[in-house]
Amino acid sequence: MRCDNDNQDDNRLGTFLRSRRERINAASAGVVDNSRRRVKGLRREELALLAGVSPSYYTRIEQGRDRHPSREILEALARVLRLDDTERGYLWSLVAPALTPADGQETPPARTVRPGVLVLLQRWADLPAFVVGPGRDVLAATALASRLNPAWSSGRNLIEFTFLDPRAREVYPDWQDIALQAVAGLRTTTAARPGELDGLVADMRERSATFRALWDSHEVYDRVTGAKRLAVDGVGEDGVLTLDFETFALAGPEGHVLYVYFAHPSSSEEATLRRLAEEQPKR
Secondary structure (H helix, E strand, O other): OOOHHHHHHHHHHHHHHHHHHOOOOOOOOOOOOOOOOOOOOOOHHHHHHHHOOOHHHHHHHHOOOOOOOOHHHHHHHHHHHOOOHHHHHHHHHHHOOOOOOOOOOOOOOOOOOOHHHHHHHHHOOOOOEEEEOOOOEEEEEOHHHHHHOHHHOOOOEHHHHHHHOOOHHHHOOOHHHHHHHHHHHHHHHHHHOOOOOHHHHHHHHHHOHHHHHHHOOOOOOOOOEEEEEEEOOOOOOOOEEEEEEEEEEOOOOOOOEEEEEEOOOOOHHHHHHHHHHHHOOOO
16 A cells, blocks of 8 residues: 655655755744744744745745756755755755656666676675665675675665565664665665656555655765674674775766775774685685
């Protein structure tokens, strides 16, 4: 059964603006109101006045009756709403989405990884590395990646694993953070590739109440580097391995991204990765 919130994405710009408006503390934004407020965050007219926009015009934007406001108006709204760089980028993409083919048909993403990238993965036997498509399908991976995390195996989907596989909460000690980041990152991708991932989102909303709640929070996220903790069998006293990672967008229309995890030189994590890599069967 599809829930009414599925229709939110018919007006992504308005829904996103409303979600950001509701999180702003009115007093901290400079609104003086001695009455007992019954709304979360800023009222529409308050946001409009703070941004120097006509309240009636802002209402049209939020209701989806004007989906192409000027850059100046978006800048003013972003300033009042205190959007960070990722949120600003998401806001622009909602107003000027990527172009789709002229015939109106979506181009299915290529699931074949370039031969050169596969050669690199074969040579990186001592690193957990893998390639994902826009829908978070793992298209290729090193053996060490699969050893550390079952989700990092060719044929898996990172979103489905996080929300539908019971092992996810065991693998990720910080599962709640991982889940939020996964959904927020997927939302960012959907804005850059409109229509392409609608099927995945609809399916996950049906199958996971947690995914649905996080999706409806309209958080956006674009983390290209950082660290992640993994619970790995046979690793240390507590079985938790902390690794840094970098991401690399592979040139081309497919939207493939290469993830590479690594440990600092001469660290215990590096020694653990080396040991685990040596235990993997040679390809």
